[in-house]
Amino acid sequence: MTEISHPAWIEIDLDQFGKNLQAIRRRIGGALLCLPVKANAYGHGLVPMGLAAERFGVDLLAVACLKEAIALKEAGVKVPLLVLGAIHENQMGDLIENELEFSISSKYKANLVREECRKRGRQCRVHLEVDTGMNRTGMRPDTAVALYQQLQSDPCFQIRGIYSHFATADLPKDPFVQTQLQAFQALRAKVGPAPLLWHMANSGGVYFHPESHLDMVRPGLLAYGLTPDGSVDAEIRPCFSLKAKISYFKVVAEGEGISYGHLYITKKQTRIVTIPVGYGDGYQSALSSGGSVLIRGERFPVAGKICMDQFMVDIGMKEAYVGEEVVLIGKGGTEEISLWELSTLAKLSPYEILCQFNERLPRHYRTGAIV
Numbered sequence: 466m467t468e469i470s471h472p473a474w475i476e477i478d479l480d481q482f483g484k485n486l487q488a489i490r491r492r493i494g495g496a497l498l499c500l501p502v503k504a505n506a507y508g509h510g511l512v513p514m515g516l517a518a519e520r521f522g523v524d525l526l527a528v529a530c531l532k533e534a535i536a537l538k539e540a541g542v543k544v545p546l547l548v549l550g551a552i553h554e555n556q557m558g559d560l561i562e563n564e565l566e567f568s569i570s571s572k573y574k575a576n577l578v579r580e581e582c583r584k585r586g587r588q589c590r591v592h593l594e595v596d597t598g599m600n601r602t603g604m605r606p607d608t609a610v611a612l613y614q615q616l617q618s619d620p621c622f623q624i625r626g627i628y629s630h631f632a633t634a635d636l637p638k639d640p641f642v643q644t645q646l647q648a649f650q651a652l653r654a655k656v657g658p659a660p661l662l663w664h665m666a667n668s669g670g671v672y673f674h675p676e677s678h679l680d681m682v683r684p685g686l687l688a689y690g691l692t693p694d695g696s697v698d699a700e701i702r703p704c705f706s707l708k709a710k711i712s713y714f715k716v717v718a719e720g721e722g723i724s725y726g727h728l729y730i731t732k733k734q735t736r737i738v739t740i741p742v743g744y745g746d747g748y749q750s751a752l753s754s755g756g757s758v759l760i761r762g763e764r765f766p767v768a769g770k771i772c773m774d775q776f777m778v779d780i781g782m783k784e785a786y787v788g789e790e791v792v793l794i795g796k797g798g799t800e801e802i803s804l805w806e807l808s809t810l811a812k813l814s815p816y817e818i819l820c821q822f823n824e825r826l827p828r829h830y831r832t833g834a835i836v
């Protein structure tokens with residue numbers, strides 16, 4: 466399959482991704498590493514990242530829903546797949562037949578799954594989800610103890626783990642982390658010794674709260690190279706860049722308005738280049754004011770409103786040619802535009818910024834072997 470040429474693209478550095486996974490491994494001791502690849506692997510590309518993570522030896526891949534799990538299976542991913550989201554009645558057949566691991570978050574769902582397993586004469590592998598304070602999905606700890614005891618002796622169920630999710634672990638010192646962790650540990654004491662994976666830590670848990678690592682961790686953002694607080698880490702670095710080729714160059718006289726609404730007025734005669742990326746690709750219109758790009762390692766401001774498919778940049782009296790590479794996110798020379806910078810400007814979390822980049826932008830995967 467040859468790819469149709471497009472003047473803007475996302476570059477994923479798979480070597481750096483591998484280094485991030487290794488760095489996480491070193492920090493979690495012997496705990497298993499489950500990599501969340503939901504929402505198109507945080508915009509990095511579901512199947513390529515799933516396959517790369519498998520090569521790098523992750524123990525499980527986690528997705529939000531059945532659809533994402535099936536896409537990975539169809540691509541030939543062999544590592545166990547865990548569906549984190551609440552399951553729906555008409556998905557149970559597919560969850561069981563595809564041998565997916567999935568979440569049981571209520572007695573009601575457990576009953577539906579049991580019925581489906583009996584009907585098909587099959588077993589299923591599940592993780593019980595416990596709510597310790599996120600108030601999203603999951604049973605109360607007491608319900609979990611009762612359900613665990615019931616399902617444990619039921620031949621339909623192979624209970625692989627029990628898990629919970631933090632609401633505030635991205636804050637280094639938030640006391641509610643301990644409240645949740647204690648509730649989870651108390652549940653563990655009640656369930657007693659059993660060959661189960663107890664897991665709770667997301668990126669914040671992995672990064673700030675080592676006591677939460679337990680038997681398995683589920684860091685998403687951190688694995689893609691972003692620390693939960695935007696701090697710079699010596700080993701864990703972003704593997705995502707957004708680049709484009711300049712599509713137009715012109716000289717604009719002093720006092721002219723640029724783009725819709727003429728919100729940017731040139732202060733003197735200047736050179737304006739056009740970049741073929743817009744909010745239609747997921748490049749936030751909030752970057753219209755304060756956004757910048759790198760050309761030849763130098764930073765230049767976005768000029769005027771970001772359009773659906775393009776935006777303008779004021780390069781002053783500097784040089785740049787049509788077809789030249791521009792960095793919208795990532796490194797250029799010694800300069801860098803980080804996702805955290807965009808996040809601050811757009812007042813959106815890095816998760817949201819990443820998830821906005823859609824299929825119009827091709828994703829190029831780089832490894833040392835190719836470059």
Ligand SMILES: *Cc1c(COP(=O)(O)O)cnc(C)c1O
Pocket residue numbers: 501549630666667668669683684685686687
């Ligand atoms: C998304 C998600 C994660 C990963 O969260 P990060 O903040 O990206 O590390 C882990 N566990 C569950 C249940 C999730 O929904």
